Amino acid sequence: MIVVYGSRYGHAKRYAEEFAKLTGVRAVPCKEVKRIEESAVYFGAVYAGNIKGLASAARRTDAAKAEFFAVVAVGLTDSADAATQNALQRSALAALPAPLQKKLKMFYLRGGIDYAKLSAPHRLLMKLMYAAEKKTPPEKRSAQAAAIVETYGTCSDFYDETAAKRLAAELLPQS
Ligand SMILES: Cc1cc2nc3c(=O)[nH]c(=O)nc-3n(C[C@H](O)[C@H](O)[C@H](O)COP(=O)(O)O)c2cc1C
Structure with missing residues (x-):
């Protein structure tokens, strides 16, 4: 293996x-x-x-x-x-x-994600996704949208x- x-x-x-x-x-x-x-x-x-x-x-x-x-x-x-x-x-x-x-x-x-370590293109992509997902009310967010909004700008590790x-x-x- x-x-x-x-x-x-x-x-x-x-x-x-x-x-x-x-x-x-x-x-x-x-x-x-x-x-x-x-x-x-x-x-x-x-x-x-x-x-x-x-x-x-x-x-x-x-x-x-x-x-x-x-x-x-x-x-x-x-x-x-x-x-x-x-x-x-x-x-x-x-x-x-x-x-x-x-x-x-x-x-x-x-x-996990650490915004301090993201490349500039990745940071920009996340910023665009966050801006889009933030508009959805929390109770209507998909799991992916919730994860993006909750961790935006942070250093989060779910290991x-x-x-x-x-x-x-x-x-x-x-x-
Ligand atoms: C630009 C970008 C796009 C991402 N797209 C997704 C995604 O579609 N689904 C997801 O669950 N996580 C997504 N993530 C989060 C990464 O999968 C997560 O940070 C992962 O732990 C990165 O693994 P690595 O540190 O081994 O590269 C994305 C992260 C970035 C920066």
Whole structure:
């Protein structure tokens, strides 16, 4: 099994490294992966609904040699929200070639955001989204809109300390 991650500000990387440590394998940044010829656990940060680096990693994966291809989407939105999970699963499926779609096991975790560390384009995008979402009354906001409004301008970290153990128990029940 290989652990791969696509992360810009370190939240997906932190989950990947914790999971890799627990399972005794190496966590590799997606840009360093040449070929994947085994089962994989891909930790990818969510940017505008897309899972960072996933399509490119999937193209370099030999589906026939993978027992499973797990994707852990790490976003800011409440990871238990059903609409969010549906959208992310569709996004993951769209990034995978058909043979790999059959091997997909999908997971959702919450990352975080630190406005002090955002790039200028990212800060601008968040500002535009915040301005749009703020107009919706709180009780009518989607989970994504609520997350954007509640964390706007802050340093928020939703790291889940129990995630690595839960993932390992689900993916590698024999270990
Ligand atoms: C420009 C931008 C777009 C984002 N889009 C989404 C999104 O569509 N859904 C979501 O849940 N989180 C979104 N996020 C939040 C990131 O997924 C979150 O900050 C994540 O923890 C980043 O992971 P990383 O630190 O590994 O890059 C966005 C963040 C930025 C800056």
